[in-house]
Amino acid sequence: MKNSLHTLLKLTNFELERLSKFLFTLMGLTLLINLAGYIYTPTQYMGRINEYLTQNSATADEAVKAFGHFSFYTVTNTLWIGGPIALGISGLLFYSVFIWYREWFGKNTFAYRLLMLPVSRMTLYFSKFIVIFIGIFSLIATQMVSLFIGYPIVSAIIESPYFRELSLIESIQMNPLFLFFFPLDFGYFVIVNGVGFVVLLVLFTVILMERSFGVKGIVLGIVYSLIALAAVLLPLFLPDLLNNRYLLYGSELMIIETILLTTVGVLSLFMSRHLINKKITV
Amino acid sequence: MSKYIKSISLLLFITASLTGFGLYKAQASSPHPELKIVTSEGKPEHIEPIQTLGFVSDSQMPTQSSTVKLENGDFSYFEDLPFLQRLDFSFDPKINDLINDHRSFMRGKSRLPEHYTETEQHIIYTGMESDLHWNHHSSNQMIIAVLDKGSEKEETYSVSLGASGPFYSIRATSIDYPLLSVVVEDFSSSDAAETLVYTFDIENPAEGVTNVVNLTEETERNARIRLGLHYDNTERFITFQTVRQTAVSNYDYTEEISGYYAYDTQAHEVIDIQSFEDIETLLFTDNDTLYVGKALNEAIELYQIDLTGEEMSLISTIEMASPSILHETENYNGLFNQNLSILDGKFYAYGYEYTEDIGRPLFQVTDIETQETLFQGTIEPKDTSKRESTTINLFELQIDPENN
Numbered sequence: 085m086k087n088s089l090h091t092l093l094k095l096t097n098f099e100l101e102r103l104s105k106f107l108f109t110l111m112g113l114t115l116l117i118n119l120a121g122y123i124y125t126p127t128q129y130m131g132r133i134n135e136y137l138t139q140n141s142a143t144a145d146e147a148v149k150a151f152g153h154f155s156f157y158t159v160t161n162t163l164w165i166g167g168p169i170a171l172g173i174s175g176l177l178f179y180s181v182f183i184w185y186r187e188w189f190g191k192n193t194f195a196y197r198l199l200m201l202p203v204s205r206m207t208l209y210f211s212k213f214i215v216i217f218i219g220i221f222s223l224i225a226t227q228m229v230s231l232f233i234g235y236p237i238v239s240a241i242i243e244s245p246y247f248r249e250l251s252l253i254e255s256i257q258m259n260p261l262f263l264f265f266f267p268l269d270f271g272y273f274v275i276v277n278g279v280g281f282v283v284l285l286v287l288f289t290v291i292l293m294e295r296s297f298g299v300k301g302i303v304l305g306i307v308y309s310l311i312a313l314a315a316v317l318l319p320l321f322l323p324d325l326l327n328n329r330y331l332l333y334g335s336e337l338m339i340i341e342t343i344l345l346t347t348v349g350v351l352s353l354f355m356s357r358h359l360i361n362k363k364i365t366v
Numbered sequence: 367m368s369k370y371i372k373s374i375s376l377l378l379f380i381t382a383s384l385t386g387f388g389l390y391k392a393q394a395s396s397p398h399p400e401l402k403i404v405t406s407e408g409k410p411e412h413i414e415p416i417q418t419l420g421f422v423s424d425s426q427m428p429t430q431s432s433t434v435k436l437e438n439g440d441f442s443y444f445e446d447l448p449f450l451q452r453l454d455f456s457f458d459p460k461i462n463d464l465i466n467d468h469r470s471f472m473r474g475k476s477r478l479p480e481h482y483t484e485t486e487q488h489i490i491y492t493g494m495e496s497d498l499h500w501n502h503h504s505s506n507q508m509i510i511a512v513l514d515k516g517s518e519k520e521e522t523y524s525v526s527l528g529a530s531g532p533f534y535s536i537r538a539t540s541i542d543y544p545l546l547s548v549v550v551e552d553f554s555s556s557d558a559a560e561t562l563v564y565t566f567d568i569e570n571p572a573e574g575v576t577n578v579v580n581l582t583e584e585t586e587r588n589a590r591i592r593l594g595l596h597y598d599n600t601e602r603f604i605t606f607q608t609v610r611q612t613a614v615s616n617y618d619y620t621e622e623i624s625g626y627y628a629y630d631t632q633a634h635e636v637i638d639i640q641s642f643e644d645i646e647t648l649l650f651t652d653n654d655t656l657y658v659g660k661a662l663n664e665a666i667e668l669y670q671i672d673l674t675g676e677e678m679s680l681i682s683t684i685e686m687a688s689p690s691i692l693h694e695t696e697n698y699n700g701l702f703n704q705n706l707s708i709l710d711g712k713f714y715a716y717g718y719e720y721t722e723d724i725g726r727p728l729f730q731v732t733d734i735e736t737q738e739t740l741f742q743g744t745i746e747p748k749d750t751s752k753r754e755s756t757t758i759n760l761f762e763l764q765i766d767p768e769n770n
Contacts, residue, residue, distance in 0.1 A: 097373045104372055222376055225383035253394035267388065271449025327499040331474045333465075334453030 091203045095211035100218060102186075103179065107219050110175050111226045114168040118227075121164020122234035126241040129154050133246060144245040153248035156238050157255040160231070166261060172223040176216060180284060183212050184291045205360045209288065216284060224265055231256060275338075282345045285352040286312050292356050296363035308355075312348045316341065398422060398432045399756050400748040401441045405741065406687075412731045412741035414439045415769040416714070417459035420727065420745075420760040433457070434758070436745070438769070459764040464489070471513045471520055474498070479764070483541040483599040489513040490568070492539045492548050494527075503533060508575065510546065512568055525566065525574045528554065537561065537591075537700065540599050540631050544569035547631045549581070549593065549604060558582075561591040563604075563629060581606065581629065584636040589624050594649055595701045597709055597765040603628040603637075603651040607702055623647075628656050639671065640678070646692070652708040657681075659706070661692040668713070668734060684713055687730045687742045691717035704763070710770050711735060716763060719744055727760050 133147050187195035235252045256262045267273040290305030319340045323329045403410055423431035433444035456462045460479040465472050476497035483490045490512050495505035511522045527534055532554030540547045546566045553559045560582040564575040581591055586608045594605030608625040626639040626649050641647035648659030658678055660667040665685045669678035686692055705716050713732045718725035731741040747756045
């Protein structure tokens with residue numbers, strides 16, 4: 085047990101080393117684009133205000149009436165913040181596929197060396213899985229830190245008559261995007277991460293199916309993911325199947341969904357174990 | 367150890383950020399403004415029967431709003447409820463209470479408050495199959511379910527209304543136990559919907575429903591029927607008004623109230639009520655009594671109808687907290703006077719008090735007999751200086767008869 089845990093740590097560290105350049109680029113881009121947004125958006129607003137004041141000889145109150153107040157929420161609601169989040173999601177989704185295929189599609193088929201290691205192949209599987217989640221949480225943490233840096237910058241650029249005093253947490257809680265990615269609401273946070281967890285397990289299973297059976301594996305993988313999707317979505321159609329919209333309460337539907345997601349996740353894990361141990365040959 | 371430096375740094379970074387964020391969130395105040403009841407007259411406990419739901423938003427950021435609930439004089443935000451409770455939450459106070467207290471009975475039943483009546487011993491649900499799923503849109507089956515609160519025993523009956531095919535809509539229900547009165551809108555007629563009253567004897571269910579009165583025929587064929595909103599549904603009368611709609615263009619029409627009526631659930635008769643000329647007429651019912659209100663500028667004169675001679679006698683003149691309450695009477699969803707009602711001798715009114723373009727919900731509770739103002743006040747943010755652009759708009763209101 086201690087030995088396999090040590091191997092898992094070593095392999096995770098190895099995978100993290102390989103991810104690091106890509107991850108640090110994503111983290112850097114997030115910080116950089118966010119920072120540009122923290123400076124550009126309020127500067128542009130103040131520019132418009134100043135232009136209005138000089139052109140119309142207006143007072144600050146009149147300018148506020150014309151342009152409204154500026155708050156940190158205004159910045160969090162722009163593409164300067166939303167863009168890097170979307171980039172991070174798509175980047176890590178891409179890397180979730182790449183993390184497996186890179187072993188086969190190199191100059192040297194590194195997969196052979198990895199799979200021949202005298203450790204359980206599932207340790208390799210788990211190391212890749214953990215690394216993706218470390219990547220996800222690193223980006224979430226970067227976004228959090230970025231907001232803490234951005235708040236004083238925006239407050240400093242906007243002159244007080246035009247600044248709407250919304251606290252940082254108020255600005256964050258008002259943005260629905262953060263409701264899903266930040267632990268603002270424990271229920272939502274667990275659901276989003278739980279769904280992401282299962283999606284990644286299914287994705288890994290599909291990749292291993294393809295690696296095991298080639299083109300047939302792709303078809304098998306698509307069929308498997310469609311069945312998994314249908315199983316998870318089935319409770320949402322129960323009211324239509326039973327001709328009654330009120331038979332199940334929302335909380336009960338959520339519990340059923342959780343059970344089904346767990347089932348799909350566990351099933352994917354066992355299938356992956358079977359495939360990686362028995363079907364992928366070196 | 368040095369080869370693990372990146373991994374350890376990343377894990378520390380994640381842990382520190384999430385912990386820091388968690389601590390910051392824990393010490394930060396709620397994003398939803400704290401609200402308070404400002405009593406200008408009377409005692410705040412008289413507002414306790416009022417249950418209401420409203421949106422709290424900021425006039426500068428109108429798309430961002432939270433849902434506030436006022437119950438027993440306390441405010442709570444929907445967003446602060448535990449996750450699973452939020453999923454079961456109904457945006458109607460009456461339905462919400464029924465789900466909380468009788469979860470099993472409410473399973474599989476529609477979520478419209480007019481489908482439920484309650485006595486001390488029973489809860490009666492009356493709904494069409496079409497209310498449960500669109501697949502049943504042409505079903506003529508009415509489901510009546512009776513829950514004995516003491517034994518938790520439920521009896522369900524399925525009865526048919528006329529021919530299948532047309533759409534039936536249950537508009538109101540009223541109970542004079544064991545006789546249930548159900549007001550149904552029947553869309554089978556090609557020109558206009560008809561409103562009929564059916565009765566059902568809960569103690570003798572074998573006979574099914576009986577069509578006792580066709581309100582459309584008894585009043586005005588080409589007019590729409592708008593029902594008075596009652597919070598108790600055990601009153602003897604069901605009040606209604608007839609409304610003539612005249613098209614002024616393809617997209618617009620005007621409305622004219624052509625008559626005021628009450629259906630007597632005991633005598634099964636329609637009572638024609640005289641309206642006031644050139645002055646807005648309001649119609650109320652409470653227990654066994656019918657009231658007509660004359661909406662003056664800053665007061666309402668309440669007249670009680672003598673059922674023997676159908677004459678009216680002035681019983682009370684109530685000064686209103688704001689003249690706008692009487693003339694802002696709300697009519698939507700086929701109902702009228704949603705913001706004014708009488709329950710167990712108390713006159714409840716709500717509207718908005720405007721100061722510098724910001725409206726604050728205003729409530730008034732008055733004893734009809736003594737004309738004493740039991741409560742008058744507004745709902746406002748606690749910190750008005752920071753929250754001057756906070757707006758509160760109520761969208762559901764219920765007066766809890768058991769708490770009255």
